[in-house]
């Protein structure tokens with residue numbers, strides 16, 4: 001007998017079939033995947049993408065904003081650290097700043113919100129990501145900073161700078177200074193200036209995926225050198 005189904009019946013049958021399919025997929029996947037996301041290492045790294053929102057940081061000759069690049073670098077680094085089994089916390093996850101709605105006095109609110117996130121994560125390491133600028137456009141290459149007087153921060157900075165120097169062929173020292181996020185963080189903490197947006201060639205390179213991967217892998221390698229050095 002030929003049955004003429006109305007469209008409601010057809011939709012109902014299709015929905016039942018889709019539900020059955022999804023349930024089957026769920027059962028199959030459940031057997032392969034761990035019940036919940038687990039990290040291999042009980043070690044937390046905070047990645048702090050500098051600036052954000054109305055604070056764009058340094059601007060390149062082509063108009064690229066430091067805050068946008070910092071976030072891309074932090075997210076690439078997050079992927080690299082998480083793949084290696086580390087627990088990662090980002091201070092800033094979007095292009096917006098961390099200062100809330102009113103923009104008056106935004107910088108101090110932005111910085112104290114970063115401190116609050118870092119304190120809550122209670123990390124083993126903190127890496128703040130920035131891009132550099134210099135009045136003379138020839139200057140290029142990554143530069144690492146640490147908080148004056150903090151020995152572990154200096155050791156981490158030295159390891160990172162060494163790995164960068166091996167890559168660039170430059171003979172640069174990690175530099176001491178007074179930086180809020182490093183001063184206020186109770187773990188080894190550094191600021192990595194990944195390169196100079198004031199250098200046209202480097203500014204272009206910093207915006208390519210290939211160079212970003214390279215710099216982020218060097219940051220990961222420098223961190224491993226710090227963690228596993230005698």
Ligand SMILES: [Zn+2]
Nearest residue numbers: 050057130131
């Ligand atoms: Zn910056």
